[in-house]
Structure formats: structure tokens, C-alpha cells
């Protein structure tokens with residue numbers, strides 16, 4: 001079981017697989033007023049940066065579940081490196097349908113809401129692991145500017161404009177699902193650059209090291225087209241944020 005190989009090539013050097021930067025991740029951890037011993041569940045935990053740094057900075061404990069074997073190994077190594085391996089656990093597996101045995105203080109899915117069919121389905125899934133009064137964290141894109149035509153949405157690698165909402169629409173949708181939005185930290189274009197532009201050097205280095213690989217033509221094509229696609233579309237049109245929700 002694993003994610004498509006292209007991601008483990010392009011994002012192999014990422015600690016955070018999203019447009020949120022280390023300082024914004026720290027801002028979010030502080031904004032949530034986490035107390036030592038608080039428990040977190042993170043579905044689609046990637047390379048574990050959120051759990052590991054919050055365990056170090058706030059003394060939280062937690063579990064991450066991720067389908068990528070490489071990212072899960074990196075998360076375990078990061079936990080060792082930060083001295084928090086006794087506080088956090090990383091499971092390689094499918095997070096779709098994953099429910100923790102005990103109710104957690106914070107249940108998160110940051111940039112992987114497709115695991116339960118979108119934002120609403122992911123909130124329903126996370127709610128099953130949450131203790132009463134706990135916080136749900138959702139990381140999700142939104143339209144910074146509404147695309148004037150479907151072609152622009154496709155340029156942002158969305159299937160259609162309807163894949164995402166504007167920020168006010170996304171915020172209103174949480175209310176419609178019966179949740180209070182109690183905090184949020186939004187990414188900016190600089191954060192998008194860290195996420196997207198970091199892939200380019202990784203791809204270039206990978207190509208230099210693996211010229212004969214079956215995947216080389218695909219990686220070469222992406223390195224060729226991605227900088228122009230990203231600066232034309234995603235950087236201009238897509239926002240991204242992490243939203244903290246509590247049941248009304």
C-alpha cells in the first residue's frame with residue numbers, strides 16, 4: 001500500500017507537504033493553546049512535522065496515520081531527532097475510516113480531506129475520534145480569486161471550479177455543518193512557494209541522480225512545465241488554510 005510514486009519523488013525532501021511554513025505551523029500550535037499531555041490524532045500525517053514539533057514545543061502526545069511508507073519512515077526519524085519518540089506514534093496505513101480507540105483532544109486532517117470524500121466527510125470521520133469539547137483541525141485550499149473559467153481551475157490541478165470554495169464560503173460551510181470556527185492560520189504566496197518551488201530542486205537532483213529511471217521522462221516533463229503552471233495559476237488563484245472547529 002502506498003501513494004503514487006511521483007509524490008514520493010517530488011516531495012521526498014519536504015518536511016511539511018503543504019503551503020504552511022514552519023513559523024505558521026508554530027503559530028497554529030500556540031494559537032490552539034495546547035496543554036502538556038493533550039492528545040492529537042493526525043490523519044494524513046505526512047512526514048510528521050506537526051505532531052513532532054508540537055510534541056517538542058507543547059508536550060502533546062499523538063498518533064499519525066499516513067499511506068506513504070517513505071513519509072511515515074521520515075516522521076519516525078523526525079520524532080527521534082526531536083527527542084519525542086516516546087510521545088508520538090506513526091502508523092503506515094489507510095486513514096480512510098480510521099477512528100481512535102480513545103477520544104482525543106484534537107483530531108486533524110491537514111491537506112488530505114479526500115480520504116473521506118471532502119471536508120464534510122472528513123469532519124464526520126474526525127468527530128468519531130474526538131472527545132466531547134475537542135477541536136477538529138482541517139487544512140484545505142480555497143479560491144483566493146474565483147477562476148474566471150474552468151481552464152484556470154484545471155491549471156490549479158482542480159477538476160473544476162466547484163472543487164473548492166472561496167474563503168467566506170468555506171468559513172460559512174463550517175457553520176452549516178454545525179461547527180464554530182474558533183481559530184485559523186492562513187498560508188500565503190510565500191508559503192506556496194516553499195511547498196511548490198521546493199519540488200523543483202528535488203526533481204532536478206533526482207533527475208541528475210536517476211537519469212535511466214523509468215520515471216525520468218515524467219519527472220523531466222514536470223520540471224519543465226511546473227514553474228510556469230504554478231506561477232500562472234496556483235500561486236495567483238489558490239489560497240490555503242488550517243481551520244480549527246468546535247461543535248456548537
Ligand code: SAH
Nearest residue numbers: 016017018044045046066067068094095112
Ligand atoms: N498533513 C501532512 C501531509 C499532507 S500531504 C502535512 O501537512 O505535511 C497529504 C498526505 O496524505 C500525504 O502524506 C499522503 O501520503 C497522505 N495520504 C494520501 N491518501 C491517504 C490515505 N488514504 N490514508 C492516509 N494518508 C493518505
